[in-house]
Amino acid sequence: xxxxxxxxxxxxxxxxxxxxxxxxxxxxxxxxxxxxxxxxxxxxxxxxxxxxxxxxxxxxxxxxxxxxxxxxxxxxxxxxxxxxxxxxxxxxxxxxxxxxxxxxx
Amino acid sequence: xxxxxxxxxxxxxxxxxxxxxxxxxxxxxxxxxxxxxxxxxxxxxxxxxxxxxxxxxxxxxxxxxxxxxxxxxxxxxxxxxxxxxxxxxxxxxxxxxxxxxxxxxxxxxxxxxxxxxxxxxxxxxxxxxxxxxxxxxxxxxxxxxxxxxxxxxxxxxxxxxxxxxxxxxxxxx
Numbered sequence: 001x002x003x004x005x006x007x008x009x010x011x012x013x014x015x016x017x018x019x020x021x022x023x024x025x026x027x028x029x030x031x032x033x034x035x036x037x038x039x040x041x042x043x044x045x046x047x048x049x050x051x052x053x054x055x056x057x058x059x060x061x062x063x064x065x066x067x068x069x070x071x072x073x074x075x076x077x078x079x080x081x082x083x084x085x086x087x088x089x090x091x092x093x094x095x096x097x098x099x100x101x102x103x104x105x
Numbered sequence: 106x107x108x109x110x111x112x113x114x115x116x117x118x119x120x121x122x123x124x125x126x127x128x129x130x131x132x133x134x135x136x137x138x139x140x141x142x143x144x145x146x147x148x149x150x151x152x153x154x155x156x157x158x159x160x161x162x163x164x165x166x167x168x169x170x171x172x173x174x175x176x177x178x179x180x181x182x183x184x185x186x187x188x189x190x191x192x193x194x195x196x197x198x199x200x201x202x203x204x205x206x207x208x209x210x211x212x213x214x215x216x217x218x219x220x221x222x223x224x225x226x227x228x229x230x231x232x233x234x235x236x237x238x239x240x241x242x243x244x245x246x247x248x249x250x251x252x253x254x255x256x257x258x259x260x261x262x263x264x265x266x267x268x269x270x271x272x273x274x275x276x277x278x
Contacts, residue, residue, distance in 0.1 A: 007109045010215055012153065015116045017215070019123055019146075021208040026127040028200030034132040034178060038139050041170070042123055045146055048158075056153045064243055065251050067158050071165050072258045076265035078170045082177045083269040089181050 012053040020046030033085055033095040037078075044074050112152055118145040132178050136171060143167040154238040 019042055026039025048067045055063025089095055122142040129135045143166045150159035236242045247255055 005109060007112050011112065011116075012149070013215055014212055015119065015149070017208060017211045018120060021204050021211075022120075022123040022127055024207060025201065025204040028204055029197050030127065032132060034174070034181075035127070035135050038126055038132075038135055038174065041139065041166075042126060042142070045143070045166075048162075049146065049149065052150055052153050052155045052158060055155065059237070061237060061242055061246055062250075064155055064158050064238070065247050065254075067155075068161065068243075068247065069254060069258060071161055072262065075165060075170055076261050078173055079265045079269040080272070082173060083272040086177060086180065087272050095181065095183065 009053045009057040013050060016046045016049035016053065018046075019043070019049065022046075031097045033088070033097055033100075036097065037081055037085070041074060041078070044070055108152060112149070115145045115148040115152070118142075119149065132183065133175070136174050136178060139174075140167050140171045143171065156238045157240045157243045158238075 023039040023042030023044075023046060026042065027036050030036055030039065048070055051063040051067045051070070055061055085095060088100065092100060094100065119142055122138045122145065125138040126135045126142060129138065143162060147159040147162040147167070150156075150162060
């Protein structure tokens with residue numbers, strides 16, 4: 001009960017690490033480009049949660065600005081990345097990362 | 106006590122939906138669970154007094170970005186995109202091992218090393234401004250101290266728009 005009850009910033013950090021590692025697993029284990037992309041969004045969310053936790057813990061709102069920037073970057077990344085996936089699918093007819101090995105070696 | 110209840114409720118939703126995002130076969134179902142994950146994360150941001158970021162999370166992440174994802178998934182006709190999903194390869198085993206290693210070492214560091222953070226009461230007492238997390242204070246910081254990064258971010262978004270339009274053109278000439 002001692003570990004569970006008073007919610008400290010460490011609890012939020014453990015949650016953010018779990019989100020990050022879940023995203024990492026998605027990137028490493030899944031071969032579907034779209035799911036890899038969504039896993040990257042999960043990793044970004046884990047980083048966001050860590051920023052906001054430290055902003056609250058250190059009583060400093062600059063962490064919120066960084067999260068705002070990360071969300072902006074994520075929007076730009078999603079637009080460009082999905083455009084690349086559409087262009088790839090048009091040319092190769094697949095979104096499987098293992099089949100897109102033209103530039104592998 | 107109330108905060109703890111909400112924290113465990115929303116972190117449970119977040120964790121379960123994050124696991125489902127990674128494990129579901131169909132990208133469509135993954136995307137829907139990712140939306141659920143973002144909504145519950147927004148609730149957790151509210152618990153951390155980040156009200157503006159919580160709103161942005163719902164509007165931009167769960168709204169705009171995920172709608173884009175859903176449109177693209179529906180646009181691509183993924184008939185045979187599901188093959189080769191259950192195969193266990195050497196790279197997958199190594200990947201799983203590395204991911205669990207990252208999780209284990211980081212949590213062990215946090216719990217044992219014990220990053221010293223102020224407790225709840227000390228935090229409330231030492232609060233510099235009452236308007237922590239409000240749009241007013243956020244805008245104050247963003248548009249004074251971080252004005253240049255803010256403007257550069259707008260240029261980045263413009264570049265992303267042009268790049269996306271250019272790359273999805275039928276014929277590149």
